[in-house]
Amino acid sequence: MILLAIDCAASLCAASVYDTEAGKEIGRSVRDLGKGHAEHLMAVIDEALAQAEKAYADLGRIAVSTGPGSFTGVRVGVSAARGFSLALKIPAVGVTTLEALALETRHALGPRPVFAALDAGRDEIHAALYDGHGAVLREPAVLTLGEAAAVASSGQTVLAGTAAQLVAGAADKPFEFGPMLATADIGTYARLAAAKAPGDRPKPVYLRAPDAKPQAGFVLPREEK
Structure with a gap:
């Protein structure tokens, strides 16, 4: 099976094409953007597919980083994964950062x-x-x-x-450290997703409530019937 993994949860906009039977990555593209994931994601995916010499029709599964991370970036990645899942009729799998x-x-x-x-x-x-x-x-x-x-x-x-x-x-005690980063390598998301059984559609992991809240003073009164 050919799996496409995407990550927009932090500053990176990344895509990996992973061959689950061979257990190896066959294409990737990574851009360190900070912002603007929505504008670059499709180009990044196309670059990864081209490197792997694969097309969208070859994909059997979509994987996406679901956060926690950038509110906007996570939303862009999860929305794209759900869209691909529906359009290609293949399962989508979420992996947290x-x-x-x-x-x-x-x-x-x-x-x-x-x-x-x-x-x-x-x-x-x-x-x-x-x-x-x-x-x-x-x-x-x-x-x-x-x-x-x-x-x-x-x-x-x-x-x-x-x-x-x-x-x-x-x-105040000694520890060993792994990667001290905001997100993992895109290949790690692909490997994790390849080992997961497809289930519910991926959902963003928003641990903090959004900053934008309705202003009560501008809410229109509901008309009684």
Whole structure:
């Protein structure tokens, strides 16, 4: 099966074409954008498909990073994955940025528990805890720095993600570190998605409520009937 993985959850706009039977990536394209994922995503996908010498009709599955990450970037990626899934009549699979970072850490350091933590600003840490085989011990959640330090200190845990150094400093104990990045390599998303059974459509992992809220003063009164 040929799988297309896309990631727009952080500054990267990335696509990977992965041959699940051969267990290897056969095409990729990655642009470090910061913003503007919607304008570049289709070109990035086309570049990855061209490198793999594949067409959309060859795809058997779509994978997408579902966050936590950039609100807009995650929305762009998930919307694109759902669109491809419907148009091509193939399943779409979601992979969180936290589980992808945890897998990269295990590949680098061996089968160890991983606390993947992202600095979300406003004194918030978006984090999840995984065991040495990737099973979820604590689902993705919003934590204070103190709460994150307490979770990380509960065992022989490796830290990964942009908040790894912050958590280590708050815990005041030595840790090993995996990638201290906002997202994993696009190939990691492809490998994770290849091993997952298709289920519900991917949904964005928004751990924080959106900043934009309706202004009550401008709400029109409902007409009684």
